[in-house]
Amino acid sequence: MFEYVRVALDVPLAGCFDYRVELATAADIGRRAVVPFGNKRRVGVIVETVAEPAGQYAIKPVETILDDMPALPADLLELFHFCADYYQHPLGQVIHTALPGRFREPAPFRSKEAQRYQAVDAVALRQLLPARAVMQHRLATELAHSRSEAELRALAPGAWKVVQQWLAIGWVKAVQAVPPPFDPADAVGPVLNAEQQTAVEAIAAAEGFQPFLLHGVTGSGKTEVYLRAIAAALARGRQVLVLVPEINLTPQLETRFRARFPKVSLVSLHSGVADGERAAGWVAAATGQARLVIGTRLAVFTPMPELGLVIVDEEHDSSFKQQDGLRYSARDMAVYRARQRGVAVVLGSATPALESWHNAEIGRYRRLGLSQRAVVGAEQPEVLLLPTRRQPLQEGLHRHSLQAIGERLARREQVLVFLNRRGYAPVMMCGECGWMAACRRCSARFTLHLRERVLRCHYCGLEDRLPPVCPGCGNQDLRPLGQGTQRLEDLLIARFPHAQVLRIDRDSTRRKGSFAAALDDIHGGRADILVGTQMLAKGHDFPRLTLVVVVGADGGLFAADFRAAERLYAQLAQVAGRAGRAEHRGEVIVQTDFPEHPLYEALAQGDYAAFAASELAERHRASFPPFVHQAVLRAEAAEIEDALAFLRQAATLAPLCDGVELFDPVPAAMQRLNDRERAQLLLQSPHRGRLQSVLADWMRALRALKGVKVRWALDVDPLEI
């Protein structure tokens, strides 16, 4: 047959490496191979079999072809090729980013984690258990069906220990898992409203590749639509892939999915999952044992032979874009996969990315709208734009806001004060000479953290003791300027001494489990006023919360970044959605110097379509995405001039063609970060294909450059420029 195989290795080189084998067949494509490389051994993935190696090399033999896991299926390999081409990243590195870490070791994967367990007789087992052993009863009930170690461990802290005892006694046995066919009768949900019904039917009826943009306001029951669409796909005997933006949101959604589909084998994949377990989950998906995969962006690369539906929740979220290494967009890869496999993909959001909204506008995506809150009687919160210009404020809070907070407290309701800036004050300034505390390693000012008595850089983490006097002039009058969550917290404690004030930001929840504890306090009614950053905005329901006060949002209105408004709208809509439930209509107060700004007006009307239309018109005028496609070449060096010089040289090498525009190299918005000076070069074009072909040639030329001492990387479809 074939004498040679082409292996993709995790090295920053564009090409693959050929090795000799005694007998290679097409079945080896997608397998892992241990090969000698330089003077050590490495593991790679066979991407091709070839009759004759390319070029004149001293071809070495493959050491072993591992068959410890299912070979990467052809569609996944094709996805990797696409990803490598599109993001101009070496194929070997794409594959190694996409695979669970466990598969990067040059050793066979022996998975006890992939093993599944089941009770010999669950009913008899339950009769043997003492009535008081609640956890054991639950465990026994679960074990009526085959479960993985991971699933069992997730049930309760001591669950796995008990299972091991039962295994020893023989009440539980390891089984060869055969996924039970999904029975729709097992998944019963609430009655849908008309809009939800329409959406579910459209998704279930889709044939072949069909992208949907599910635009649903907060509380409109998007998740219920997902659940129904998932049930329909499972009932057709298909697997389903669900992507969520953050690890924090997976447990919630996972719980809800498990509750709805108790017998369905579900695998959760994110960076919080241990290596072995992730590998086991990957294998379970690849073999078709797992029917439902839920995970963060890395889960988009899970092999699923019977994939029938892809869902991307909160599709606008920037965490779907990886910000280093392979800078891929999991949302875009999800759409590509759906196209590849000829299945439906649902992009869900209350505030879709303007790229997605535009795709719906031009008919590339089909829009499904959920405009009502799903719970009968629940209404969208009322938004009040409170003008603060030339108004006396108390530590940034308007008299009216304080009064509204007081009223809610009197009614024993919860209030959220939202300020997306942690610390005590963002600036520490000398009243005499104007000196400001700044980070030595970044072009950023220090944030004052008064409680810990430190100045801290929010970009690199550098800390400094609080200077007793101004280092510039020796003056003692050092003033905190502006406000952060700590300062707001202090004010609210002073102003409402009988209320429990709970601050929730990255500082207050640094310790493991403290965020969960805070959520517990909120639900248990042990918090009256929440002060928090965007951590609080996402995905959590607080039934007693009826008022949200937004402070200090204006900064996002006039930021240099053309996506700032889009992000601000999404953030405010999200935090506004925390206010109010069925019994009480929520209220949102946005303190602003610019109440007449169109963004706030659209927000107050709950009219995302209006905001999107005006924003897209502006993007069109200014030739910004989605009307052009962009790529940014980023460079960093110890001296800014070196980075700029490299980019200037790179610019001369760009094989420009008609309709592809190259801008001048400029220092990055945050020029200095962690002692590195950064600069960038923007390339854009209305034609994705032309941009792509320019990039391919350009990268070849840049990689051939010798003696380059700056670090550089290309970012295709950058979120920040």
Place this chain on the structure above:
DNA sequence: AGCACGCCGACT
């Protein structure tokens, strides 16, 4: 990326 080879300053 690693990891070699390779040619110039301060040490047992």
Place this chain on the structure above:
DNA sequence: GTCGGCGTGCTC
């Protein structure tokens, strides 16, 4: 006389 600095080049 060597140890080791990191510049340049290679990995099928």
